[in-house]
Each structure stands twice: as C-alpha cells, then as structure tokens.
Amino acid sequence: MGEDKQVxxxxxxxxxxxxxxxxxxxxxxxxxxxxxxxxxxxxxxRGLKADQIRLQREDVLVEVARRARKRLRxxxxxxxxxxxxxxxxxxxKASLEDIDDExxxxxxxxxxxxxxxxxxxxxxxxxxxxxxxxxxxxxxxDELSRQQPSREFFRISAFTRDAVAEDFxxxxxxxxxxxxxxxxxxxxxxxxxTLVFLGDDISNTEEFEFSGLExxxxxxxxxxxxxxxxxxxxxxxxxxxxxxxxRCFLFNAHLSPLGSAFVSMVQKEEI
Numbered sequence: 001m002g003e004d005k006q007v008x009x010x011x012x013x014x015x016x017x018x019x020x021x022x023x024x025x026x027x028x029x030x031x032x033x034x035x036x037x038x039x040x041x042x043x044x045x046r047g048l049k050a051d052q053i054r055l056q057r058e059d060v061l062v063e064v065a066r067r068a069r070k071r072l073r074x075x076x077x078x079x080x081x082x083x084x085x086x087x088x089x090x091x092x093k094a095s096l097e098d099i100d101d102e103x104x105x106x107x108x109x110x111x112x113x114x115x116x117x118x119x120x121x122x123x124x125x126x127x128x129x130x131x132x133x134x135x136x137x138x139x140x141x142d143e144l145s146r147q148q149p150s151r152e153f154f155r156i157s158a159f160t161r162d163a164v165a166e167d168f169x170x171x172x173x174x175x176x177x178x179x180x181x182x183x184x185x186x187x188x189x190x191x192x193x194t195l196v197f198l199g200d201d202i203s204n205t206e207e208f209e210f211s212g213l214e215x216x217x218x219x220x221x222x223x224x225x226x227x228x229x230x231x232x233x234x235x236x237x238x239x240x241x242x243x244x245x246x247r248c249f250l251f252n253a254h255l256s257p258l259g260s261a262f263v264s265m266v267q268k269e270e271i
Contacts, residue, residue, distance in 0.1 A: 057095040060105065064094050067109035068116070077117055086115055086124055093131035103135035107266040114265045126265050129225055137218050138266070141227060144193055144255045145263040161229050164254050167191070168231040172250060179238040183248065192254035193219075198237070198246060219253050227259035 072079055082090075094108040107130060115123050130138075171190050175183045180198060187194050223230045232251045239246035255263070 060097050060099050061091055061095050063099065063105055064108045064112060067106065068112040071109065071113040072116060075113075075117070077113075080116055082115055086127065089124065090115070090127045093127060096131070101135055103138055104130075107138055111266045123265060126262055129227070129262055130266055132225065133222070134218065136215075137222055140193075140215075140218070141222065141255070141259060141263050142267055144228075144253070145260065145267065147192065161256075164191075164229050165231050168252050168254075169233070172233055172235050175237060175248070175250075176235045177237065177245070180240055183237050187250070190252060192252050195251040197249040197251075222259070223253070227256060227262060229254045229256050 069079060090108070090112060094112075097104045097108065099105070111123065111126060111130060133141075168190065171186055174186045178186075183196065183198075187196055219228065219230070222228045230251070230253050232249070234247055234249045236245040237248050
C-alpha cells in the first residue's frame with residue numbers, strides 16, 4: 001500500500017498545546033503562565049520545575065527501554081517494531097512512573113520485552129492494568145503467584161470461580177465448631193491469601209468491615225480488575241476464653257487466570 005512511512009513517537013508529554021494562528025500570542029502566553037502557576041504547587045515540593053517534568057518522563061522511558069533491550073539480549077531475541085496500538089499507550093503510561101520506583105520500572109520493562117517476544121499477542125489490556133496498580137499491589141500479585149499452583153492448573157477446563165468458592169466453603173465447614181488451633185491448621189492449606197479474624201481479635205463480633213484494614217482497598221481494587229477472586233464469610237468456633245462459641249470472619253483472595261497471565265508478563269526479574 002505505497003511507500004513505507006515512518007512514525008515518530010514523542011516520549012514527552014502527550015498533551016501539548018497547539019497555538020493556532022487565530023489565537024493572539026499574548027493570549028497563548030497568558031494561558032501557559034496560568035497552567036504553570038496551577039501546576040507549580042504539585043511539583044516544586046519534590047524539587048521539580050514545570051520544564052523538568054518532561055525530562056523526568058523521558059528518563060523513565062530510557063530506563064524502561066534499556067532494561068527491555070538487556071532482557072532481550074540475554075534471551076537471544078532481536079528487538080522488533082511493535083504495533084502502535086500497544087507501543088504508544090505502553091510508552092505513554094510507563095512514562096508516568098517515578099524514576100525511583102524500582103518495582104514498577106522493572107515491570108514496565110518486562111512487559112515491553114514480553115510484547116516484543118510475542119508481537120502477535122495484543123497486550124493492550126496488560127498495559128491498562130499495569131498503569132492502574134501500585135508497587136505494593138504488584139508485589140502482592142507476585143507473592144500470590146508463588147503460593148498458588150503452576151500455570152498449567154489454570155488451563156484445566158473445570159477451573160472456575162465457582163470451583164474456587166466451593167474449595168473455600170469446604171474449608172469453612174471444617175472450621176465450624178473447632179478450636180483456634182484446628183481453624184488455623186485447616187486454613188493453612190487454603191490456596192491464596194487468607195485472613196482469619198477470631199472473635200477475640202475484633203471489637204464487634206456481629207459484623208466486620210474489611211475496608212478498615214490497610215490492605216483492604218488495594219486488594220478490592222485488584223478484584224475489580226479481574227486479577228483476583230475474593231471470597232469471605234463468617235462461622236462459629238470454640239473460644240479459648242469462654243464456654244461460648246466465638247464468631248470468626250474469614251477472607252480469601254485467590255489469583256484468577258487473568259491475574260496469573262498478567263503476572264507472567266510483568267513479574268519482576270533480575271537482569
């Protein structure tokens with residue numbers, strides 16, 4: 001379809017103001033000054049001037065690209081042109097990371113390298129997900145991936161959200177009416193990330209709000225992205241302090257097949 005065309009990718013700020021001929025230069029100047037004044041309080045506390053933001057974003061992309069190239073060389077793979085649909089949003093969103101955020105820089109470089117190794121597989125969804133999570137969330141997903149079965153487990157056709165829930169509630173039944181030691185022994189074999197709150201550990205034994213925990217919103221956000229399957233319930237167990245049963249609250253986060261695929265594409269590797 002005609003001669004090849006080169007596409008130039010600007011790794012600076014994506015949103016640039018174009019000064020049209022019909023806008024007086026003085027008006028355009030006032031607009032830039034106003035924007036600079038507005039953004040200054042958000043930048044100068046970190047030692048950033050308005051004109052340094054673009055430079056920092058370029059530094060981030062240089063580091064992401066450098067690591068990706070190194071990873072490809074170690075794997076014996078040659079860097080190839082990537083589809084604009086993936087490359088442009090990847091560069092744009094990766095550039096928003098802090099240059100000192102080692103965890104996220106490593107994951108962006110891995111995603112870039114992995115996309116290069118399998119250019120036919122669109123990973124736009126992975127770009128979108130990675131751009132919305134924090135370093136803590138990325139590390140949490142890594143830890144879940146190490147705890148859960150191999151990736152082949154997720155290829156079993158019978159593996160569904162319902163199957164995970166059934167395993168969860170089967171464990172709960174084994175805990176009902178048992179003492180604390182037995183409860184913890186049963187839950188130790190439950191896949192995923194498990195939190196158990198015994199009645200003696202919480203102030204209100206009639207209800208429990210997971211959002212009150214520091215990691216709560218982070219985990220619930222990962223669930224909203226489809227990376228986790230979350231189950232929670234309560235049950236009665238024997239109390240060590242009284243003859244009455246105590247209410248226990250149980251929470252379990254299980255890596256979903258999507259979460260497993262995502263981790264495999266961005267998991268931090270030492271290179």
